[in-house]
Amino acid sequence: MSFHHRMMLQRYGLGCTTSLYSEVLFDPIFTPIFTAVLGTGAFNIGVASISYASIASAIATTAISIGLQALLAQAPKPPKPEDGRAPLNQAIPFRVYAVGRTRVAGARMMWEAKGSNLYSVQAIAGHRIKSFNRFYLNDDEVTVVDNVVTPLTTGGRYGAGSANVRLYTRLGANPETPYAELVSALGADGIWTNDHRGDGQASLAMRAHNADAQDQQTAFPYGAPSPSVEIDGAYCWDFRDPAQDPADQSTWTWTRNSAIILAWHLCFNEFGFGLDYQKALVPVIDLWKEEADICDEDVPLAGGGTEKRYQCNGWDTTENGPKSGLNAILATCDGHLVARGDGARILTVGKFRESRTATLTDADIVGHNVQYGVLFEDECNRLVPKFTYPATNYTSCDTDFFEDTDAQIAAGRVLTMEGSYEWCHQWRQARRLGKRDWLRQRQEVKGSLDVRLSGINSVYARWVRLETPKRLPKLDGKLVENRRSIVALTKGGFTMDFIEHPEGIDDWNPATEEGQQPPVPPAVNASEIPTPVINLIQAKANGGSVYIRVVIIDPADGSLTPVVRYRVADADGLGTPGAWVEQQNPSAVPSGGYIDLSTGNVPSDKVLDIQVAFIASNRRYSNWSVTETVTSTSDPIPPDALTSFTLTGSAPRLGNASFAFSTGNDAHARTVQLYRVATGAAFDQDTATLVGTRAVGPSASYTFTDGDASRSSFVTNGTFSSDASGWTLGTGWAWLSGAVKKTAGTAANLTQVYGSLGTEVIRYGFDVVGRTAGAVTLGMMGAPNVNGTARTTNGSFRERLTANGTNTGYRFLADATFDGSIDNVYAYPETPSCAPQGVWDYYAVPRNGSDVAGPASGPVTATII
Structure with a gap:
């Protein structure tokens, strides 16, 4: 095919394209030309x-x-999960990053023996993490209390005779805190000093003390202990939460949501792709929010309860480059990623x-x-x-x-x-x-x-x-x-x-398609007690309170007593978990290969961590099970929609808008939240402005005012209902049929003296009607004058002008060609509690006592001057 022929075909393709025309200009996905x-x-x-x-x-x-x-074979892949059991031993190890909840040993930074003690430090992750949850020495899970490995589940390992092991952790703050015990022991030799802080680096330190000769084999049967940990990894920017700032990592949250983790890996992970979030995410942020919400959808389980649709947990090293982690994240959510020509993903x-x-x-x-x-x-x-x-x-x-x-x-x-x-x-x-x-x-x-x-x-x-x-x-x-x-x-x-596209790919029947839980080989701790395996967790509402149902696999050993413990995952609002609360279930009876356990009443409407252990007849504990998380929702039923939601009062709405709403005969409705969005914008509770909350009951009526209801206009005769009294009319201005009109010919002012306006912000509202030519500009008189925007069309206008301390009144300055009328003039001083100027859509959302939202009512549109 000749070059000329190819160019003709290309021009024909461009001529057929719809991507250059207006119907695509409003498409958030496809607007940019590639x-x-x-x-x-x-x-x-x-x-x-x-x-x-x-x-x-x-x-x-x-x-x-x-x-x-x-x-x-050619595609890069993250390390195998088994690789997280032992630390990397390299002169210059690759750095590690981790998301969600996972087990990792990191890379060894220091390994030094001095006297009867062995000291080590491991770099767990090259960024700040949320928490250390569980600790392992070799393949033994151990309990750590006040940095000391206790003999609760070790059967003498790591604690026989004079032997003991201490573990210390750092979450990766910047700056970080040195390990005082290591500095005290090794600082004088320059091995580990106060300068070895590891800023921004989550780390784990160990001090292992030798046992006496006769106890050494009992205390350390596998030789020197090799620590690894289960952690909650990176904090990520949840773009659905208005309180989180992409430029301020202290506002971010820990998550397992696949979409949010992918956004972090693309834009914020130091070891990721380093994309500019303002280009990669912000132009299509509504689409990312939709995907994150889908990942968080609850999928029903065959035995009861739910789990999130798509969660992501894992770790990788910089040896592989960012694309291996990207593919691993996409695999957790059956993800499809697009790169637009403008850089958006x-x-x-x-x-x-x-x-x-x-x-x-x-x-x-x-x-x-x-x-x-x-x-x-x-x-x-x-x-x-x-x-x-x-x-x-x-x-x-x-x-x-x-x-x-x-x-x-x-x-x-x-x-x-x-x-x-x-x-x-x-x-x-x-x-x-x-x-x-x-x-x-x-x-x-x-x-x-x-x-x-x-x-x-x-x-x-x-x-x-x-x-x-x-x-x-x-x-x-x-x-x-x-x-x-x-x-x-x-x-x-x-x-x-x-x-x-396969038919039925989204269909899911848990009763027939969930399958069986994979078997867990009997894994006993040093006390020879198997570790429980959780099958499902479910929050059960019970007359306004809530308890937790926990189903575990039957260990086929009637001598073991199952014990459930829970804690509030965030007890202080800063991410610090609360204390564990244990409850034994000695009367639990196995059935069908499972044991159904339950707690007493737990704190309602909280995120709880749940673990299970077995207690043997000698009162020794097994290892605690894997931590599961559940929300203790006491009322899962959303309230009904409001029976009415209306705008009350009349225009002009000076700094406020008032509403009335009514609830139906619904005992689930406990509060109603009112939101404000720009008129015509889609309503999203995560991004809309929450303007207030009302406690409600069934079959009742309520009112709510957004803004400052004390404002009143200081304009005299702003509606010109019968004349133009109170105003000074320049050349060409005259009262006519409920307004003041100017004819073309000479530039002239329409003015009104008010007195000193101080230095406050003054809000104005006015109408331009019947205009056929020219421009008119609102301003405040003084030395100097303060002028607003020239208006060259008919319409209702709103302005905010800041008085400079010398202004004594306001005016409408019409140029020589202006031909039109001014009507409905309002002015008042703005206060911090005033609702913002503009045309707004309001929505009302009922919620139950567990903050489960019902159907939104609205939009109700209000124009605020």
């Missing part, structure tokens, strides 16, 4: 047919979770929505390559989801697999693939992710499309609907999933790899 190829996000690959060399030009990509063989997690769907027509496609079957070497008839299991001390584990026995018989063998979800720690979540990959893998329709520039919207979308009765009649009306798109101008614009 001007740059994908950078960092391009390193994610989705299916095995993708060549690794083409990554640099990718626009939209999905996570590696299956695909295997050659592709996965768009995430779409695994839940189909029509809003994330684009359309491709015959006119948009210049070439195609479609498979209507699966090659034998690509066939899979069994998919095994793999995840990291905290119940086995953070090791890789399989869930129940998905398989097609008929396909296995036809193939004559089992063809297995593994779904790799290493940063997923919930077995049920791994099953849900595995189902999605299994259904995709079973699809026979897949291939690639060469797309013109007119189809630019589709390359940014995760799902594409085909309207192709001529080019692809078999796929006309079908929904396909965009697995990867790259720039390919020689093929018309873009090349898109796709797969037909």
